[in-house]
Amino acid sequence: MTKTVWDESTASAYWAAVNTFCALRDVHVIADAPVGCYNLVGVAVMDYTDAVPYLENFTPTSLTEKEIASSGSSDAVIDIIEKIGATGKQVILVSSAESEMIGSDHEKMLRMKYPDIRFFASNSLGENEWQGRNRALAWLHRTFDDGLQPKVEPGTVSIIGPTYGCFNSPSDLAEIKRLVTGCGATVRHVYPFESSLHDIADMKHSDVIVVMYREFGQQLAELLKRPVLHAPFGLAETSEFITRLGDLTGNAQTAATFLVEEKRTTLQPLWDLWRGPQSEWFPTIRFGAVADRTYAEGLSKFLGEEMGMQCLFSHDSANTHNGRLRTELQACQPQFMFGRIVDKIYLAELDAKTRFIPAGFPGPIVRRALGTPFMGHSGAVYLIQEIVNALYDTLFNFLPISRSSSGEPLPAKKITWTKEANAALEEIVQKAPFISQISFGREMKKKAEALAAQQGKETVTPDLLRMTQ
Template sequence: MAGKEEWDNVCTQVNTCALTGAAAFFAGIPDAGIVANGPLWCYFYARRYLEKSCPSIGQRFWGTQPDNNAVIYGTEECLLELLQSVRESYNPSVLFIENSCAVSLIGDDIVGIATQANMPCPVICIDSGGLIGGFWEGYRAAAKAYFEAMPLQPRRMVKPRTINLLGCTIGYYNSRNDLQELKRMLTLAGYQVLAMPGAGSTTSEIATMAQAELNLIVHEELGKDLAQQLQKQYGIPYLSLLPPYGMEGSLHWLKTLGQTMWMDEQSLEIIKREANCLVKELRSNIRDAERLWGELQFERAVVAAPSSIALGIARALNLEWADTGPLIAILHDGMPSSVVPDSMDIINGQNNSIEIERRLAELSSGLLLGSSREKAILQQKGVANVICQHIALPVHDEVILTDRPFMGLRGSCHMIEGLWNKYIHLCQQQR
């Protein structure tokens, strides 16, 4: 179970079950099929979560829906029936079968059942119910199982200036737009992205990963274990950096990557020119806004999201985007393994709900960058004059239909635009 929370609370908070996290990894492989061996509720919960960023997932994600007898005596019959249907109507490159909590307790040998089905593709089976953790534990378990079952091509020839992006997922808010921006910047800087396992790469693209010079971890809470696994198994070195938020943050991210891969400063010239043009445009617009509304500043700020996102955005907020008083980061996945700046107050979002509510209750005239969960607490406690901007799931009162990212150069413009527009709106209300 995620943290020490009850299951009926987890579904309304920022964490989901491990079944959803494991399904998210395979949902990010377009030619993979997914089977949730468990109750219909578990299947539809995971599917609904993933449909927001992968609308066609229902075409390759199925649930067995075992009846009461199956939950007691075993799910072999209903699982074999579903696998027969999959074999006849779909041709995945790899099939992932995951047991829900209830089915995990039965102890069914799903590997043996899958062998009976004689599927024409590799089949990967794990127990991934909520009893073993939440979204992050499920994602990591699925990624580990995939690379244990699906060997990469030998690391005989390394392609220069090639990287893989690890720890990416369609299960994060606005992730598709963020990944497009990362790939765009990397391409302009002279790199080639070979694969992003769990975030859009096919099985054939993933198979070439050992040819890359470097594995670059985007979200450490998802990708660090996998990076270590691939380094041990294939000798691929890895680099872990906070995601690139803000103009300076994005340039620093690319510069650090370049130093690791022996790239000269010239590789950043195109990116620097773009950044300089955007900064001039921003300064011109912000200067006019400041004359009318004053500087963008907040008495205090809270950033709540998975740890890599929360820490990366908090750094950009503090160094580039606005003036703030005390800055608090609520980490949805718990405490990070990376170093945290001394100037930042960190709260474990997994098991510190009382402290989180207390800090949010003190946020009047402040800034919240988080999810609808934190926003709901503000509303319940009647905290006024808080500017809220979504950066993490769950999100119940916003729809993104454009390609505007949060990360990178374009993402920095988007974030500053959102903060200023909401700040101006608040100033108008208070007059």
């Protein structure tokens, strides 16, 4: 039976290896792959604009049809190794789907000819991006750990997770660092970003490990055998994170003082918005989320459980059937949609009045500034700020604006509506987000009456109304 894949949301385990290893400043990656696996087009297909910059520490073997069809890729690998020469970096050879399809396993060849070079079989055909990153990080530990017993330095924290291709990573990492230092602890390593290869052997000396993402990183954290915390979303998780980190690092009093100060300063805008008139909108807001597990679950807990908004759905994009998602959107449109470019396309196809907020890849979105966190207390304030601003923007559409030329012919005489047409209009409007139903219904009515006038009719019927959709 043929399986149809709808708009794949994650890259392969090959790209997982590239995103992980190339983030290390003292590593050079050789990809046993065709030329298209490293140029801008290949990167753009995976994550569009924000995920991977030009990789100076990445060289492909540029497999051709000849190697794939007959000769194998060993000669191509040897040629690249000789051309690169001494780089002063640890060279890691990574397999791709193409080299795996022809059974290229270079472990034995490298052991005989280039014993300092390591081979990583990416399992590109068998694992997705998050599974691949998990295994790549664990492999780095098994391969490059120094084997020494841990000598824990009190009050130190290492963070696992930020790599190329992680949505909103700079802002969320900055927020986690802020929380860690606010508790009186010290950030020891951010792995693999901001790290060198052998820092993986030093991480076991940390007092606590923080795993940024729920999709990957846990496997490495378990190998380090240190207490583990996950990066928090919303109010309750962040308060618990601060308290637990203070206890684990011996800074309980500092953490408690920091939490009190957080409520007085960082969270003050949230309280202002909650007490203000716009808080009456919150229970009426319907939202949906399709993103990586960290963001999908985090948005559902914070906006749905803590802020009291209506969560229509929250899907882990790695396991989402996008065909069913499109049907779900057609049946009930959220007022806010946190998602990927594919979700934005579905909303455009449905002419939905939904406000789209980028929350995951793939998507043509840049998230490099440090002022757009989703995690922690700063993330809670940022998310509510964006929602409230969007609500005020939506209210702008209620204003009766006069236009000198609307482009639509005005009815020459009064247009009436049948009882059935009014019922059909009400049913259509109910599918729109609550706060925009007035403007949406007004727009639908205006279109239907204009169409009736064009056709010389004096009455709007259900059939004519459907013609405007």
